[in-house]
Structure formats: C-alpha cells, structure tokens
Amino acid sequence: MAFDYDKWIRPGKLPHIWCPGCGHGIVMKGLIRAMETLQLKKEETAVVSGIGCASRLPGYIDCCTLHTAHGRAAAFATGVKMARPEMNVILVGGDGDGTAIGGNHFIHACRRNIDMTYIIMNNYIYGMTGGQFSPCTPTGHKASTTPYGNPDPGFDIAKLAIGAGATFVARGTAFHANQIDKLIVEAIQHKGFSVVEILDDCPTTYGRRNKFKSVIEMMNRLKEVAVPVKAAEKMTAEQLQGKVLTGVLYKDETKPEYTVEYAKVIERAKASK
Amino acid sequence: MEKTLPKIEIIEKYCKGCHICVEFCPKDVLEMKGFYASVKNLEACIKCMQCELRCPDFAIKVITE
Numbered sequence: 346m347a348f349d350y351d352k353w354i355r356p357g358k359l360p361h362i363w364c365p366g367c368g369h370g371i372v373m374k375g376l377i378r379a380m381e382t383l384q385l386k387k388e389e390t391a392v393v394s395g396i397g398c399a400s401r402l403p404g405y406i407d408c409c410t411l412h413t414a415h416g417r418a419a420a421f422a423t424g425v426k427m428a429r430p431e432m433n434v435i436l437v438g439g440d441g442d443g444t445a446i447g448g449n450h451f452i453h454a455c456r457r458n459i460d461m462t463y464i465i466m467n468n469y470i471y472g473m474t475g476g477q478f479s480p481c482t483p484t485g486h487k488a489s490t491t492p493y494g495n496p497d498p499g500f501d502i503a504k505l506a507i508g509a510g511a512t513f514v515a516r517g518t519a520f521h522a523n524q525i526d527k528l529i530v531e532a533i534q535h536k537g538f539s540v541v542e543i544l545d546d547c548p549t550t551y552g553r554r555n556k557f558k559s560v561i562e563m564m565n566r567l568k569e570v571a572v573p574v575k576a577a578e579k580m581t582a583e584q585l586q587g588k589v590l591t592g593v594l595y596k597d598e599t600k601p602e603y604t605v606e607y608a609k610v611i612e613r614a615k616a617s618k
Numbered sequence: 619m620e621k622t623l624p625k626i627e628i629i630e631k632y633c634k635g636c637h638i639c640v641e642f643c644p645k646d647v648l649e650m651k652g653f654y655a656s657v658k659n660l661e662a663c664i665k666c667m668q669c670e671l672r673c674p675d676f677a678i679k680v681i682t683e
C-alpha cells in the first residue's frame with residue numbers, strides 16, 4: 346500500500362522548496378516513516394533545525410517544530426529536552442550547519458550523551474548559499490570558494506560523533522531510501538545521543554561544479570561507495586579503498602544519559618537545603 | 619492466478635522531473651513524458667515500491683490494494 350505521508354505534512358506545504366533531485370526530500374520521507382513506525386505523538390515530538398536547505402525540513406512536518414539560528418539546533422534542542430525530558434527531540438540539518446558553525450554544539454551534545462537524535466544530511470557543501478565548501482567537502486573537490494580544488498581534508502561525521510561521545514552512530518545514503526527510516530527508528534529508540542548521517546546529494550551547487558552530469562549520476566555514486574558494515578567485515582583493506590561504511594556503526598548502552606543524571610543533580614540540590 | 623496490477627498515481631503538481639523514479643525502476647515501468655514522470659508499462663510493475671520510496675517530492679504513489 347502506498348504510504349500515507351500526508352498525516353505528517355502540514356497542510357498546503359507541498360511542493361517543498363528543494364531543487365529537483367535534492368536528497369533532502371528523500372530523508373524527510375524516511376523521517377516521516379520512522380515517526381509513523383514508532384507511532385510518535387505529534388505533541389510529544391519536537392523536530393529542531395538550524396539554517397540551510399536541510400534545515401528547512403521542520404517547516405513541513407506537522408508536529409512541534411523549531412527552526413532556529415545557524416548551527417544552534419543542538420543548543421535549542423537541549424533546552425527543549427531539559428524542560429520536557431519526556432519529549433522525543435529530533436535535530437535535523439546539513440553538514441555546514443552541523444560541522445562548521447555548529448561544530449562545537451554538535452560535539453558537546455555528543456559528549457553529554459543527551460537523549461536526542463541528530464539527523465545530518467551531508468551533501469558535502471553549503472547548498473543554500475550557493476556552494477561554498479564545508480568541512481565535509483572532500484579534498485580536491487570544487488566549491489564556489491575552492492574553484493581550484495579544496496585543499497582541506499573532510500571530516501568523517503560518524504567518527505567525529507563517536508570520538509566526541511555519541512552512543513549511537515549510524516550512516517545511510519539518500520540512494521538507500523528504504524534503510525533511512527530503519528536507522529532513524531533505531532536511533533530514536535536508543536537512550537542517549539544518537540547520530541544518523543545520511544550521505545546526500547546537492548545537484549545544484551555541488552553536482553554541477555564537480556562534473557556530475559545528472560542527479561542520477563550522483564545517486565549511482567552513493568550506490569557505489571556504500572558498503573554495509575556486515576559486508577565490509579569480509580572485505581580486504583584494498584577492496585574498501587574509497588568506500589564508505591553504512592548501517593549502525595556504533596552503539597553503547599552503558600553510558601549515563603544526561604537528563605537522568607541532571608535529575609539526580611536536582612535531587613541532590615534539594616536534599617542539601 | 620491472475621496478477622493484480624497496482625494503480626500508480628503521479629501528482630504532477632509535486633513532480634519536479636528529476637528522473638529518479640524512471641531510472642531506478644527495475645522493470646522499466648516508467649518514463650519521462652515532457653517534464654513529468656509517467657507510466658509506460660504498468661503490466662511489468664512488480665510493486666517493489668522503489669519509485670515511491672525514492673521520489674524526493676512525494677509525487678508518486680504505488681497503490682496496491
């Protein structure tokens with residue numbers, strides 16, 4: 346049966362503003378399917394973003410939403426979660442928003458292990474502002490600000506999240522659409538800070554500049570580079586050259602969760618009066 | 619047993635003509651007709667839902683029952 350997305354879309358909001366073939370729409374659909382699978386209640390679910398094309402997502406979703414300042418989704422979301430720990434708090438945004446201007450907020454949300462889910466749509470570029478390079482633009486690739494090729498190495502968002510203390514880290518791609526909701530479901534169910542990186546495409550400001558002839562070529566590239574973690578176990582280092590692992594990359598259920606720990610602080614403070 | 623065919627609905631108001639559904643349909647059911655996606659050969663559809671899943675624009679529905 347066709348999936349009924351309408352339940353989760355604010356009436357009259359479609360068509361969305363994203364360009365033809367932009368993967369952000371595919372990710373939004375995955376998030377909606379995940380919310381439906383988990384039967385989340387709209388009034389108990391907050392979707393929070395910063396600024397960017399990816400960060401436009403909450404505008405379409407019919408639940409509690411917050412479209413905030415560039416890079417600050419984690420800060421605002423933390424406020425929501427601390428005030429209402431029973432809420433499902435989901436952050437969404439782009440690679441620029443999350444790892445450049447918002448990099449600090451990102452790593453500290455990971456470090457705190459606060460029970461929220463962060464979906465990062467990594468299209469390797471600042472899409473909204475015309476294609477400046479981001480911390481995720483691969484070395485040698487072109488952006489409007491690196492017309493002769495980017496000299497910087499890119500961040501590995503998943504490794505960054507694991508290193509900073511996130512307790513659930515997964516990666517999918519916009520091509521592997523049917524995996525997106527499954528990863529998000531697991532991430533939301535995880536008690537702690539969960540990160541889901543979705544390798545995405547921006548045909549408009551990244552694709553054209555980097556000689557991708559079409560959206561289809563960009564999708565095929567995602568298809569080619571992705572290797573599920575299970576399959577990677579049987580592959581040699583040589584075979585894994587240039588590949589990117591997908592699936593659940595890391596999970597730790599032993600680390601204390603922040604709102605639980607903070608509640609204890611409140612108890613201690615009350616007891617000491 | 620006779621195969622039941624789905625109904626494939628393309629919402630032109632939402633379709634942005636990106637070709638994704640057409641290119642990744644495993645059975646070559648769809649085609650681009652002008653700007654929009656369109657059904658070319660419904661008989662071949664295996665109801666795998668790939669087109670509906672991948673459309674970034676909520677523009678294609680595979681209605682099976």
Ligand SMILES: Cc1ncc(C[n+]2csc(CCOP(=O)(O)OP(=O)(O)O)c2C)c(N)n1
Pocket residue numbers: 396397398399400415438439440441442443446466468470471472473474479547
């Ligand atoms: C404080 C501030 N600095 C800069 C900007 C300009 N700006 C808007 S979106 C954006 C980058 C967005 O990139 P990303 O998060 O990767 O999202 P995408 O558009 O690629 O989906 C920038 C630099 C801003 N809005 N606010």
Ligand code: SF4
Pocket residue numbers: 362363364366367368369398399468472473546547548549550
């Ligand atoms: S500019 Fe890029 S990221 Fe922004 S909507 Fe267009 S394709 Fe998507």
Ligand code: SF4
Pocket residue numbers: 626642643644645646647648662663664665666667668669670680
């Ligand atoms: S459901 Fe599968 S076979 Fe049918 S049109 Fe869509 S992609 Fe093609």
Ligand code: SF4
Pocket residue numbers: 628632633634635636637638639640654655672673674675676677678
């Ligand atoms: S994937 Fe969606 S938007 Fe793209 S051509 Fe097909 S129906 Fe249109």
Ligand SMILES: [Mg+2]
Pocket residue numbers: 439440441466467468469470471472479
């Ligand atoms: Mg980006």
